[in-house]
Amino acid sequence: MSVEPSANRSIGKAAAAIAGAASRYWRAPATRADADAVLFSVKSFAAAMLAYYIALRIGLPKPFWAIVTVYIVSQTSAGASLSRGVYRFAGTLIGAVATVAIVPNFVNDPIACSAVLACWIGFCLFFSLLDRTPRAYAFVLAGYTASLIGFPSVQDPGAIFDTASVRVQQILIGILCAVLVHRYVLPKHMTGQFTVKLSAMLRDVRRLAGDALNGTPGANRSERNQLAADLLALQGFATHLPYDAAPVTPDAKKLQLLHDRLARLLPLATEIEDRIHFLGAEGDNPPIELIAFLGDVGIWIATVEATARENAAVHLIARARSLQRHFSAEAATPGDRLAANLAGHLAEMIGLLQDCDRLGRNVATADRSREAASLHGALRATGYVYHRDPWMAGRAALGAIVGILIGCALWVWSAWPEGGTAISIFGVCCALFGNVDAPVPNVIKYLVGSFYGVAISLAYSFVILPQVTDFAVLVAVLAPAFLFAGSLQARPSTTFMALGITLTIPILSGLGANYTGDFAQSLNTITALFAATGFGVVSMSLFQTIPVDAAINRLLRLSRRDVSRRALGGLPDEAHWRSLMIDRTALLLPRLRVSNQDDLDVLDDTLHHLRIGQAVGQLRTAIPQVKGDIGDKVSELLSTIAARFSAGSLTGSVDHIGFDRRIETLAAMIAVSSMKDRSRMLDLLIDLRFALASSGTADGGCSS
Known part of the structure; x- marks a missing residue:
């Protein structure tokens, strides 16, 4: 039988259409996210069962802690899993040593022992909030471990060393299994995610620079603010890169140089836009x-x-410098001075974009000397600078201490036998969830997951596990629950709920060497779990929650204070200043989404603080080279700005026209003077004038 050619063509078109649809489906972001979640879940379950098997073979008591460790350590990338594992082990070891040192020394005074443990947890939480890097996880685990081991041992301190030793062994087994599986079984490298993010950022920053040439203020506000958030996300990827298993990982020095240039481009684009x-x-x-x-x-x-682009950049920079010299030599009118200033900024922007191109292409190569020789501007790398607030960290830590002490008082007053278990769970909540302004929503998600975990655990403990007599069958019956929970854990929106499931099932099901189902004991543990998390919701609402508007206003107030400090000569490192302010912008973004404040206005204020702080800092540095009356007037101007921006109210009125006139008077004096760096001083005054003008009356700006 023969088939007509037209029929063949129809079949071919249909097959091509089906193939195209299938390809688009598998390339779709949602499909890829689902596939990644399933792969993560399968690998995590395999690592958990391997850790459980090893703990059983060694004969460790309560081997289910190895399963718990795997799910706490496991991350969606190999590098993040390893770094988290390293910091978890370090934190666990420190927490175990601290607990062994604390409990025996207060063996005769349970109340004092509980108070010292509470202070230790608060101390660890304080430093975890200050650090803000993956290293903070070590502090979290140091407090977490002390809570889990210490409080149940307050009334039975004799076995504290054995308990701590066994816990460290179980956790080490879980870490090793999680790291090995995620690193060597279909690994998802952090380097690949970093490279994709970096490429997207480099495209975005070029588009931001191109939009600035249109001279339309505010046209790219959202893109500019997103760049600040992307720089924080990029830094989050970068901190895990040393632990990644990729054949070639980006060079840390080049990443710092790249960050410094991206951070400078963010305010520079706005400065160019304002001048045009x-x-x-x-x-x-x-x-x-x-x-x-x-x-x-x-x-x-x-x-x-x-x-x-590479070939044309050199010629464009030369043209920009030539235009700058030309207009500076003329300098007959304020317009000439502004044109010279704009040409200088354009030369800087072209050079920075060229540097970003070079560093982006060669970020993973080892040849630093030749690459450094081709870069524009300073070669001393600052890298990302984190905003750290000891006052806010101390407030959260004190809130955790107060909450734990109140819980301990209720435990002692009620003489509840499971009180130690409940307080240990509450201490874990304080350490694990206390690193955000409003921890209660995350605790509630964990509590919801725990409800599911308890229901599943009871089914396993008293219906399924009594029928299991073989390890392979045990793995098979555990798979549905853990695979489902693991896929939820891979998705940020359901991570905390998934932890409520994966951490509850192993403990409540009593996964040991033998079946030991005890309904009364299970009921007591469940009661302690829900009492602890319920009390945690109340306590953390009262003592560890920071209203979002208060957090936003504090960031703005600190920014204003630091502008004042730079005007007086403090915080002299410009790259450090820019990176710090960009980090504060990135911190504001998620807070503004849930606040009642105008997000664009607040973010604009932060950028204005950045620009003003940069301008006054540069002027303050230049004052020693300016003699006589001009130097005195510049110093007086900066002192007035410092007083305006000193820590205090966020808003206020100011004679911005007066600022404008003072800057114009200074510029006129400098223009007719015989100063050596006259052009440089005029540029700095123009920068200050535009920075103040952009901030408006709320920040004491002047009208250009």
Whole structure:
């Protein structure tokens, strides 16, 4: 039988359509996320069962702690799993040693022992909040472990050393199994995720620079703010890279250099945008050569081919410097001085974009000397700078201590036999969930997961496990619950609920060498679990929750205080200042989503603080080279700005026209003086004027 050619073509088209649809389905982000979650769940379950088997073979009591460890350590990438495992083991060891040191020394005074344990947990929480890097997990686990081991041992301290020793062994087994499986079985490398994120950021920053040339203030506010959040996310990836198993990982020094340039580009794009807008709005007909140059820069930014961009960048920088010298030599009008300032900023922007291209292409290579020689600007790398607030960290730590002490008092007053278990669970909640402004929603998610975990555990303990007599069958019957919970754990929105399941089932089911189902004991443990988490919701609401508006206002107040410090000569490192303010912007973004404040206005304030702080810091550094009356007037201007931005109210009125006039007077004096660095001082005053103007009356700005 023969088939007509037209029928063959129809079949071929149908097959191609089906294949295309299948390809699009598998490439879809949602499908890939589901596949990654399933793979993570299977690997985590395999690691958990391996750890459980080893703990059983060794004969460790309560081998289910090895399962719990696997699910706490496991992350969706190999590098993050290893780093988390390393810090978990370090924290567990420190916490176990601290507990062994505390409990026996207060054996005759359970109340004092509980108070010291509470202070230790608060101390660990304080430093975990200050650190803000993956290292913070070690502090979390140091407090977590002390709570789990210490409180149940307060009334039976004799076995504290054995308990701590066994716990460390179980956790080490769980860590090793989790790390080995996630590292060597279909590993998902952090380096790949980092590279994708970096490529997207480099495209975004070029688009941000291109949009700035339009001279439309505020047109790219959301993209600019997102870049700050992306820099924090990129740093989160970068901290795990040393632990990644990829053949080649990005060089840490180059990552710091790249971050410094991206951080400078964020305010620089806004500075260029303001100057272009001002030149156009004044109607003074900007110089033709400057307009032509802006068009060429826009074409260069839009160029896709990397080699073409590289070749053209050198010529564009030379043209920008030539224009800067030309307008500086003329300097007959404020417009000439502004054109010279704009040309200098454009040269800097082109150089920074070229550096980002080079570093982005060669970030994983080892040849640092040749790469460094080709970069523009400073080569001393600062890297990402984290905002740290000891006052807020201390407030959260004190709240945890107060909550634990109240719980201990209720335990002693009621003489509840399971009180030690309940307080140990509550201490874990304080350590594990206390690293955010509002921990209660996460505790509630964990509590919801625990309800599911308890229901599943009771079914296992008294219906399924009594029928199991073989390890392979045990693995098979545990698989459905753990695979489902593991897939939930891989998704950020359900991670805490999944932990409520994966941490509850092994403990309540009593997964040991032999079946030991005890309904009364299970009921007591369940009661302790829900009493502890319920009390945790109340206590953490009262003592560890920071209202979102209070957190936002504190960040803004600290930024204003630091502007004042820079005006007086403090915080002199410019790269450090920029990175610190970008980190504060990234911290504001998630808070603003749940606050009643205007997110764009608040984020604009932060960028204004960044720019003003940079301008006043540069002027303060230049004062020693300025002699006579001019130097005194510059110093007086900076002192006035410092007083305006000193810690206090977030808003207020100021004679911004007066600031503008003072800057104009200073610029006129410098323009006719014989100063050696006259052009540099004029540029700094222009930068200050635009920075203050952008901040408006709320920040004491001036009108340009």
